Amino acid sequence: MFSLPSLSRRVFAGASAQRVQTGLQQASLLPLSLFIRQRSQLAPKSVQHIKRHKGRIPIPIGGSTKGTTLAYGEWGIRIKGNGARLSAKQLTTAQEVIMKKLRVMKGAKVYLRVFPDIPVCIKGNETRMGKGKGTFEFWATRVPTGRVIFEIGGIPIREELAREILRLASSKLPTKMEFINRSSPPRLGNLLLHPGFNSPITNDNGKLEGGG
Numbered sequence: 461m462f463s464l465p466s467l468s469r470r471v472f473a474g475a476s477a478q479r480v481q482t483g484l485q486q487a488s489l490l491p492l493s494l495f496i497r498q499r500s501q502l503a504p505k506s507v508q509h510i511k512r513h514k515g516r517i518p519i520p521i522g523g524s525t526k527g528t529t530l531a532y533g534e535w536g537i538r539i540k541g542n543g544a545r546l547s548a549k550q551l552t553t554a555q556e557v558i559m560k561k562l563r564v565m566k567g568a569k570v571y572l573r574v575f576p577d578i579p580v581c582i583k584g585n586e587t588r589m590g591k592g593k594g595t596f597e598f599w600a601t602r603v604p605t606g607r608v609i610f611e612i613g614g615i616p617i618r619e620e621l622a623r624e625i626l627r628l629a630s631s632k633l634p635t636k637m638e639f640i641n642r643s644s645p646p647r648l649g650n651l652l653l654h655p656g657f658n659s660p661i662t663n664d665n666g667k668l669e670g671g672g
Contacts, residue, residue: 533613
């Protein structure tokens with residue numbers, strides 16, 4: 461027969477052993493848990509390689525204007541200055557600013573036209589060269605000049621209100637942005653391509669290209 465003290469010791473010993481085994485399993489999965497995408501995070505669901513080359517910000521020299529005009533909303537912002545590498549935290553902060561202002565307007569929507577799918581690895585300061593690539597730090601995306609970042613729409617929004625909302629979001633991003641609407645011409649780097657085959661091509665200052 462089992463006495464109550466001996467039975468309790470066996471039960472508690474089994475429970476503690478199970479907790480230790482569970483802790484070891486969690487510890488073995490700790491590196492993988494750093495890359496689990498949470499609901500509130502901007503991160504890809506799965507990637508083939510967690511470490512990639514740094515790369516360079518693309519320069520639109522091929523003549524393509526894809527992604528420089530609105531596709532979903534009525535108002536938006538796009539990059540007017542130099543291209544930049546935007547981190548997931550920067551995009552999330554700007555998106556939260558827009559959603560906070562649009563919360564009072566039922567039916568308003570926010571569209572994010574870029575997605576951070578590039579892993580950025582960083583090594584510690586004052587570290588000797590070599591010893592492999594640094595550890596994963598954050599997700600980012602490389603966007604060139606003229607690329608649309610955010611769009612808002614879903615319901616009619618007054619222009620002055622949309623300008624103020626997107627101005628607050630632009631202040632959270634590390635490059636110069638411009639406000640656009642449905643009638644804004646596409647952008648090819650620093651050039652604005654007006655519709656029409658024989659229409660002039662102007663720069664940001666409104667001057668004709670190739671002339672005075």
